[in-house]
Amino acid sequence: MRTYELSKNGYDRSKRYLAGGVASSLRAAMKPVPLFAESAQGAVVRDVDGNAYIDYLLGYGPLILGHAYxxxxxxxxxxxxxxxxxxxxxxxxxxxxxxxxxxxxxxxxxxxxxxxxxxxxxxxxxxxxxxxxxxxxxxxxxxxxxxxxxxxxxxxxxxxxxxxxxxxxxxxxxxxxxxxxxxxxxxxxxxxxxxxxxxxxxxxxxxxxxxxxxxxxxxxxxxxxxxxxxxxxxxxxxxxxxxxxxxxxxxxxxxxxxxxxxxxxxxxxxxxxxxxxxxxxxxxxxxxxxxxxxxxxxxxxxxxxxxxxxxxxxxxxxxxxxxxLAKDDGAAYDKMEKNASKLTAGLRTLLGKHGIRGVINEIGPVFHFIFTEQTVVEDFASFNLRDSAKYALFAERMLEAGVLVRPNGLWYVSAAHEDADIDATLEAADRVLGGLR
Ligand SMILES: Cc1ncc(COP(=O)(O)O)c(C=O)c1O
The missing domain is CATH 3.40.640.10 (Type I PLP-dependent aspartate aminotransferase-like (Major domain))
Known part of the structure; x- marks a missing residue:
């Protein structure tokens, strides 16, 4: 069982001095607590409690080459x-x-x-x-x-x-x-x-x-x-x-x-x-x-x-x-797209295995994963029918399983993610989805 005690203490302290306790309003949504990072390298971020996570938040998108490249x-x-x-x-x-x-x-x-x-x-x-x-x-x-x-x-x-x-x-x-x-x-x-x-x-x-x-x-x-x-x-x-x-x-x-x-x-x-x-x-x-x-x-x-x-x-x-990104004819893009495809294919298989209804829309190394009764989501009205509370719970449990994902379902894959990271992520998702059923 992971603990988040130092992040919790840090958040309590930061709320005293930092308006909202976070520097950008979105970050307050993370459950069980907005994590305090200690360091990060490649596809992995570590928090102040000593937990390590495979990171698909990637600083809300910019870290296309991973952390501290x-x-x-x-x-x-x-x-x-x-x-x-x-x-x-x-x-x-x-x-x-x-x-x-x-x-x-x-x-x-x-x-x-x-x-x-x-x-x-x-x-x-x-x-x-x-x-x-x-x-x-x-x-x-x-x-x-x-x-x-x-x-x-x-x-x-x-x-x-x-x-x-x-x-x-x-x-x-x-x-x-x-x-x-x-x-x-x-x-x-x-x-x-x-x-x-x-x-x-x-x-x-x-x-x-x-x-x-x-x-x-x-x-x-x-x-x-x-x-x-x-x-x-x-x-x-x-x-x-x-x-x-x-x-x-x-x-x-x-x-x-x-x-x-x-x-x-x-x-x-x-x-x-x-x-x-x-x-x-x-x-x-x-x-x-x-x-x-x-x-x-x-x-x-x-x-x-x-x-x-x-x-x-x-x-x-x-x-x-x-x-x-331009090196070797854009090899970084080929790698990211290959890993993102493997990840989304694996997540779809796991949805089927656990009998959970969801949709994953992807393009290249970015995708959105939602829980919904629909089979196709191709406009904003159908997107809004998603079960966002269930997804937030999934995100929280993924954190517990060592994978950092944004609570709203948008995932980014970086050039630092390796095949083994994707395998580990799918193993974590298997356990978490099994528990969500
Ligand atoms: C499509 C789009 N435009 C503009 C912005 C704003 O960018 P920034 O957060 O760097 O101000 C964002 C941020 O997420 C975005 O997704």
């Missing part, structure tokens, strides 16, 4: 010896920007920031400035960061306070208290993977829409892939009306391949936002896209600011991470 750390240390941030130009920024234009198919130019939230803020601003329009179409179940102008509709098992649906007046509800409802006045909230709904909204708001923003795969709510032709329709319908298409690739970027989901699907958005895996765990994000849009930053029409933007640590980390 040596070759990236070395490049970052070397960069730090020459200075951490200058507030001046330096070679690393140019190298990273150039590399991004080479690997992201939609990128003529890029802008660098520190988080996915900031990248989305910039992309929306560019779209509004470019079109001279103010409305933004976004979709239920997608998450684009927590800024006031976009944060709504993110019902997640680990974010119980966020709102799920439009209010009776049709207004888009804020995702949190303290957020001005006016900040969402220009947001049109639609079901995703629904071509007719998009078509109707585009007709209703003809001439008013600045941008459509979408995760290319609805990773945050069920890892649901676009129906055949849906993204193509989105691209065509926005282009026809002079609307900026923003694909938010903060999860999918550098996770589904160097060219992200838009490279994988062959869709060319006007703008793309990237973060998480691009920096391998360091704080860096970017907006990349068409020259005409990015030119609004060139000529000062659109402000893009940030004290630490493009700092030496961030650029060194991103250059090193992308370099590792």
């Amino acid at each position: 040596g070759p990236v750390n070395e490049k970052v240390y070397a960069a730090m010896q020459r200075g951490i941030t200058y507030g001046l130009q330096h070679q690393g920024e140019i190298e990273l920007a150039k590399l991004l234009t080479e690997v992201l198919p939609c990128a003529d130019k890029v802008a660098l920031s520190g988080s996915g939230t900031e990248a989305v803020m910039l992309a929306l601003r560019l779209a509004r400035a470019y079109t001279g329009r103010s409305k933004i179409i976004r979709f239920h179940g997608h998450y684009h960061g927590w800024s006031d102008s976009i944060y709504t509709s993110f019902p997640s098992a680990d974010m119980p306070s966020a709102s799920a649906s439009a209010t009776a007046s049709g207004a888009v509800p804020p995702g949190t208290a303290g957020q001005s409802e006016l900040s969402l006045r220009d947001v049109v909230l639609l079901p995703w993977n629904d071509q007719a709904a998009l078509e109707a909204a585009l007709a209703e708001h003809e001439g008013e829409i600045a941008a459509v923003i979408s995760e290319p795969v609805m990773c945050n709510s069920g890892c649901i892939v676009p129906r055949p032709g849906y993204l193509e329709f989105m691209r065509e319908a926005t282009a026809k009306r002079g609307i900026v298409l923003i694909l938010d690739e903060v999860i999918t970027g550098f996770r589904l391949g160097l060219g992200g989901a838009h490279g994988r699907f062959g869709i060319k958005p006007d703008l793309v936002t990237v973060g998480k895996a691009m920096g391998g765990g360091f704080a860096v994000s970017g907006v990349a896209g068409r020259a005409e849009l990015m030119a609004l930053i060139d000529d000062g029409t659109v402000s893009h600011l940030g004290t630490l933007n493009g700092n030496c640590v961030a650029t060194a980390a991103a250059l090193a991470t992308i370099g590792e």
Whole structure:
């Protein structure tokens, strides 16, 4: 039996000084207690009570090469010896920007920031400035960061306070208290993977829409892939009306391949936002896209600011991470996809063995595992029928069995996971699912 005494003590102490006891609201959902990490290496994280876990949380996605990856750390240390941030130009920024234009198919130019939230803020601003329009179409179940102008509709098992649906007046509800409802006045909230709904909204708001923003795969709510032709329709319908298409690739970027989901699907958005895996765990994000849009930053029409933007640590980390991912013709991707397929196939077999109903939606090295009576989950409405309490219990028991998974069901596989980790994970899941029946 594992104990979590030191984590429990740590959480009690942290609640005295740290608002909410955690540094990001999602983390409070972990049961039996938000774990205090002691150290981590590769695919394994250790807590302060001496427990070790095979890690599929991976820092909520960025750790695509695993924890404390040596070759990236070395490049970052070397960069730090020459200075951490200058507030001046330096070679690393140019190298990273150039590399991004080479690997992201939609990128003529890029802008660098520190988080996915900031990248989305910039992309929306560019779209509004470019079109001279103010409305933004976004979709239920997608998450684009927590800024006031976009944060709504993110019902997640680990974010119980966020709102799920439009209010009776049709207004888009804020995702949190303290957020001005006016900040969402220009947001049109639609079901995703629904071509007719998009078509109707585009007709209703003809001439008013600045941008459509979408995760290319609805990773945050069920890892649901676009129906055949849906993204193509989105691209065509926005282009026809002079609307900026923003694909938010903060999860999918550098996770589904160097060219992200838009490279994988062959869709060319006007703008793309990237973060998480691009920096391998360091704080860096970017907006990349068409020259005409990015030119609004060139000529000062659109402000893009940030004290630490493009700092030496961030650029060194991103250059090193992308370099590792690109090595040997993307061998890291082949390994991650092979391991993720073995894991999801094994979990499905175990669901069958234990007579438990569930769905696993996957794309490459990311998948969403839910308990549900349905056999297919391909939109947000069906995703919401999941048994999230049962999954949270599964996650808690997996922790007890030495496997760290996010309480909402989203799993990430890294290049550090080995075949033996997958076998050990499946053995743990076998025991846990057996006990859940
Ligand atoms: C698709 C998407 N966009 C934006 C964000 C916000 O990124 P960050 O947490 O780095 O601000 C996230 C974070 O999970 C995300 O999943």
